[in-house]
Amino acid sequence: MSGPKDIHTYLAEFDDIPGTRVFTAARARKGYHLNQFAMSLMKAENRDRFRADEKAYLDEWKLSDEVKAAVLARDYNALLDLGGNVYFLSKLFSTDGISFAEAVSTMTDMDFPAYREMMNRGGRSPEGLRSIREKR
C-alpha cells in the first residue's frame, strides 16, 4: 500500500491507467468553461434554450470550436480530453433524456445493450486494465 512520494510521481501515475482520464487540476483548468456550460443546463429554461438552438447557446460561452463540435456530436471521450468531467457532462445526458448508463456506454467500444449485458454479468474485470506499464 505504498503510494507515490512526490506530486510529480503522483500525477504521472494517472497516465498509466488504461482507458481513464483522471479529472486532474490540469483538466479542470482546461475544461472550466465546458463544465460551467454543462452546469447551466441544471436550469429548465436553459435546457429549453439549448434544445431550441444548440449552436447559438454554445456561442454564448467561452468555448473553442473544438469543444463546441464535440458537444454537438456528443463525443464524450473527446469532451473528457477537453477537460469535461462526467458529473458536469451528465447535465447534457439529462437534457437529452438518456440514462447515465447509456451515455457512459458511448465512451466504450460497446453499444448500450452490450454494455448493459456486461454490467448484468458482473461488470468489466480489472484484469489487464490496472496498468499500461505493468501489463496487469
Next chain:
Amino acid sequence: MARITAGIATSHVPLLGVAADQGKSGDEYFSPIFAGYEWSREWLAENLPDVIVLVYNDHASAFDMKIIPTFAIGCGESYAPADEGWGPRPVPDVEGHPDLAWHIAQSLILDEFDMTIINEMDVDHGLTVPLTMLFGAPDKWPCKVIPLAVNVVTYPPPSGNRCWALGEAIARAVDSFPEDLDVQVWGTGGMSHQLQGPRAGLINPEWDNMFLDGLVGDTDKLRHIPHIEYLRETGSEGIEMVMWLIMRGALGRETRALHRHYHVPCSNTAIGHIVLEPVDGTVPPSTTIEGNNSAAKA
C-alpha cells in the same frame, strides 16, 4: 453528553432513488438490492439516532467549478433536494442540527481541520439516496442530518489517512457536545465503479470485499491506501470510498459489523452496505487547540 452510537456505509447510486420514487424497488432488477437493506431498516427503527453526520459528495449540484471545498459542513436549518436535471426528487427536505453542526465546525477548526461552512445549499442524490435506502419514503425524515460534503471529483481529493483523522476529530467534537444526543456517522458513495472513458463499467468485487473486511475490527490499514490504488482497482469513481473512512475513523479503535451486503450491479456500480458499531470507541486525544502543542511547533 453526545455520543457516537453506530456507523453506516452505503453506496448512493442515483438510480436507486429513481427506483424508489417510481415504486420499482420490488422489480426483479432492484429487489435484491433493496432486500439487502431490510435488516438495516429494522435495526435503524429500533436504534434511531437523534442526528446523523452524513458524509457524501456533491455531484455538480450545489457546487459547480467556481468553488471546490475539500471538506464542507452544513450548519444550516434545512436543505431542499436538488434539481439534478430531471426535477428535484419527491422526498422531504432534510432538517439540519445547527447547534451540533456549528459545534463540530468550531471544534474541527480548532483541531486544525480547516472546514468550509455552508449555511444554504440543496442536497443531491449523494445525500438523499442513503436516507431513502435506510428510511424508505416517510413524510418527514425521522432524525436530523448534518451534511458533510467531501470533494472526490477534482483531483486531488483528501487522502484516506486525512479522512480517517477527520473522523477521529468528529468523534472528539461529538464527545464534547454537552447535550444528550445519539449520533451516527454515515459514509456514502462507492463501491467500485467507473463512469467514464473506454474502461467504464469496471467492477472489482474482490477489492470491494477486502475493503469491507478492513472496516471491521481493530485494523486501520485502509487509511493507508493511496489514491492510485483506488483508481487502478476500483475505477475512476471508486475513490468515493475515502468517505467511508471518515465514518470508520469516527467509530474509534475497534468496530464490529452488525450487517453487511454486497451486490453487483446497480446501473454502472457495485453496491456495498455495512452497519458497524463501536467496540472500543476510543480515538486519540487532540492535545492541540490552535496548533498549541509540541508536534505542531516542531
